Amino acid sequence: MRGAAGGANLLALRSHNTALVLDLLRTAGGAGISRLELAERTGLTPQAVSKITARLRGEGLAAEAGRRASTGGKPRTVLRLVPGAGHALGVHLDRDELRAVLVDLDGTVVAERRAPLDLGAGAETVLEMVARAAEELAEEGLGHLVAEGARVPGAALAAAPTLLGLGVALPGPLDHVRGVLHRITGFPGWDGYPLREALERRLGVPVVVDKDTNAAALGLAVGGAGGEEGSGAGVEAGGAGGERGSGAVGERGSGAVGERGSGAGVEAGGAGGQRGSGAGGEAAGAGARGGSFAYLHLGTGLGAGLVFGGGVHRGARTGAGEFGHQVVQLDGPPCTCGARGCIEALCLAAVARGDLAEAARVLGTGAANLAGLLDIDLVLLGGRTVAAAPEAFVHGVGAVLDARARREGGHDGPVPVRLAPAGTRGVAEGAAQLLLAPLFGRGEGG
DSSP states (O other): OOSSSOOOOOGGGHHHHHHHHHHHHHHHGGGOEEHHHHHHHHOOOHHHHHHHHHHHHHTTSEEEEEEEOOSSSSOEEEEEEOGGGOEEEEEEEOSSEEEEEEEETTOOEEEEEEEEOOTTSOHHHHHHHHHHHHHHHHHHHHGGGSOGGGOOTTOHHHHOTTEEEEEEEESSOEETTTTEEOOBTTBGGGTTOBHHHHHHHHHSSOEEEEEHHHHHHHHHHHHTSSSTTTOTTOEETTEEOOOOOOOSSGGGOOOSSTTTOOOSSOOGGGOGGGGOOOOSOTTOSGGGTOOEEEEEEESSSEEEEEEETTEEEOOTTSOTTOGGGOBOSTTOSBOTTSOBSBHHHHHHHHHHTTOHHHHHHHHHHHHHHHHHHHOOSOEEEESHHHHHSHHHHHHHHHHHHHHHHHHHOOSSOOOOEEEOTTGGGHHHHHHHHHHHGGGGTOOOOO
8 A cells, every 4th residue: 555545446445445536636626636646645556546536527526627747758637626516514503603604525615604593492493493594505505506497495405416415513412423412511401302313304415413522623634623724823822823834635744733733833832843843744734634633612611522543533422522521620610511610610600700811721721631631732722712812712721731741841842722723613614524524534533
């Protein structure tokens, strides 16, 4: 085998090999990539690549992007992904807000909706809001693809030829495999509700359900997790911005994680490049199926999405990432989960009284616990509360991790802390990736 991910020339792995090729077409962008490069990067034979790309072109998923000079012989034809050949809907159900997006195969947002929501209003009310938002987005973004004779009232999703389905992300805990909700903190009425089944019956398209933090983490992993493809935030602990690193897969160079996180900017506590410069290489970033990071989401609640080896870690019962309910103060203030002294209760209480420095310190304590327990490469922060005061949280969390690194010694420096890209719609975009990522071999995790 050659290349970062490796392909296998076996009929049983046809879909796997196709996913490898599609992922490289996706990360190559509009500039495209040649069949020879595809063979080199996947480890597939040129003949296998030619068959796969011919099939993808026949299905409208790939197209020629021009020709590129070669070292000898005639110029090589380069291929690119056709973003408009497929779409997915992503819905973020927060405790007080619904945010929905329609994205293409490239992850570009084609249309979006946002509306107030009461997650405790009851299943029928919430389902109706999801259905209305999804149908409006499909009509706005994909209506031109539906033949006049195929337009049926209330069936805009099923009639859209390029729509792959709907991803829904909301607070946990929940069963990702069965699409069944558990006792959502503060909303026990959802316990045991089969959300996936109910939405599929209502909308007539495939539905995937996951926790908000897992969906956001998946979107970050697919997009390069802070590398050049999606690090527009540019805020890092210890300083603002700096170089952004580079993107998701091999040819895009060094992503956000690589050797303890690459980007060339100032990192947590001013540690500079101590966590590695990661200059290029075949799979340097978190989005390149390597490295690890924790996405910490602070909004109406607090949770974490964990990525190891480029895949989301959900655990044996898909319950991993209940970060907000680790107890950090015995006999502390009561939490809505029923325990006392949870990090979520302490953090949200500090936010409510306007003490962002204390909120960041509490969040940093939890992040330091994760770093010590899991030896992660990078911490990414997101959610509405973080978005409202990004520097306070990035620098505050970074200071705690910096203090931990100084206590422990060593030469690696602190775990870098950065603001997650995509801002407040990151969960909704990640929810859409629940449908898209498997096409590119990126949907699996532990």
